[in-house]
Amino acid sequence: GENVEQHPSTLSVQEGDSAVIKCTYSDSASNYFPWYKQELGKGPQLIIDIRSNVGEKKDQRIAVTLNKTAKHFSLHITETQPEDSAVYFCAATRYSSASKIIFGSGTRLSIRP
Amino acid sequence: DAMVIQNPRYQVTQFGKPVTLSCSQTLNHNVMYWYQQKSSQAPKLLFHYYDKDFNNEADTPDNFQSRRPNTSFCFLDIRSPGLGDAAMYLCATSRDAGSEQFFGPGTRLTVL
Numbered sequence: 001g002e003n004v005e006q007h008p009s010t011l012s013v014q015e016g017d018s019a020v021i022k023c024t025y026s027d028s029a030s031n032y033f034p035w036y037k038q039e040l041g042k043g044p045q046l047i048i049d050i051r052s053n054v055g056e057k058k059d060q061r062i063a064v065t066l067n068k069t070a071k072h073f074s075l076h077i078t079e080t081q082p083e084d085s086a087v088y089f090c091a092a093t094r095y096s097s098a099s100k101i102i103f104g105s106g107t108r109l110s111i112r113p
Numbered sequence: 114d115a116m117v118i119q120n121p122r123y124q125v126t127q128f129g130k131p132v133t134l135s136c137s138q139t140l141n142h143n144v145m146y147w148y149q150q151k152s153s154q155a156p157k158l159l160f161h162y163y164d165k166d167f168n169n170e171a172d173t174p175d176n177f178q179s180r181r182p183n184t185s186f187c188f189l190d191i192r193s194p195g196l197g198d199a200a201m202y203l204c205a206t207s208r209d210a211g212s213e214q215f216f217g218p219g220t221r222l223t224v225l
Contacts, residue, residue, distance in 0.1 A: 032211070034213065034214075036216075041219075041221075042218055042219065043117075043119075043203050043205075043216035043217050043218045043219045044156065044203070044216045045216065046213060046214070046215070049213065089155055089156075093211055094211055095211050095212065099210075099211055100158050100161075100170075101158075101214060103155035103156060104155065105154070105155055106153070106154070106155055108153075
């Protein structure tokens with residue numbers, strides 16, 4: 001079955017710097033890759049997603065890249081702010097199928113003032 | 114605003130005392146999911162409903178049951194909670210199987 005590995009497990013960056021979180025997946029049939037942000041005591045919130053027909057997607061300070069050949073995808077946050085501090089989960093699945101979402105193990109991002 | 118609502122946000126129960134957690138949605142989505150999330154871990158899918166069709170994960174204990182009386186509501190029943198069942202329980206919905214999932218705020222369950 002699908003397996004998603006996520007690194008690093010913790011990440012601390014200076015406010016204003018960039019943060020990068022990387023994931024790899026095992027199922028070459030996966031074609032949908034959402035990223036979730038989970039703040040303390042709250043449910044995960046979808047922040048950006050990418051489908052396998054594109055290599056990069058950007059939304060303001062957040063971008064995601066996908067390398068289908070290598071089965072890698074990454075989240076990039078630029079100009080980090082204190083409110084970016086949270087746990088981030090990558091995930092993979094086959095869009096529009098009955099396949100369940102497979103989550104990575106999470107990255108705890110801390111922004112140092 | 115369309116959303117996923119979970120009640121209560123915090124639930125305390127005693128070892129072995131049945132408990133029910135509830136989820137409602139105003140998104141009119143076909144699929145509703147229940148996840149268990151323990152500290153510092155990813156959410157773990159327990160089961161999901163596609164409309165009235167119930168789908169149980171193979172490793173979900175029999176102690177966990179679910180009901181979906183209508184499109185808007187879904188319940189998680191824990192028949193005999195053990196200490197190991199203390200966790201955050203997350204409800205999520207999606208328009209169709211495999212499409213974007215929207216999570217509720219979760220219910221934190223404490224078992225004494």
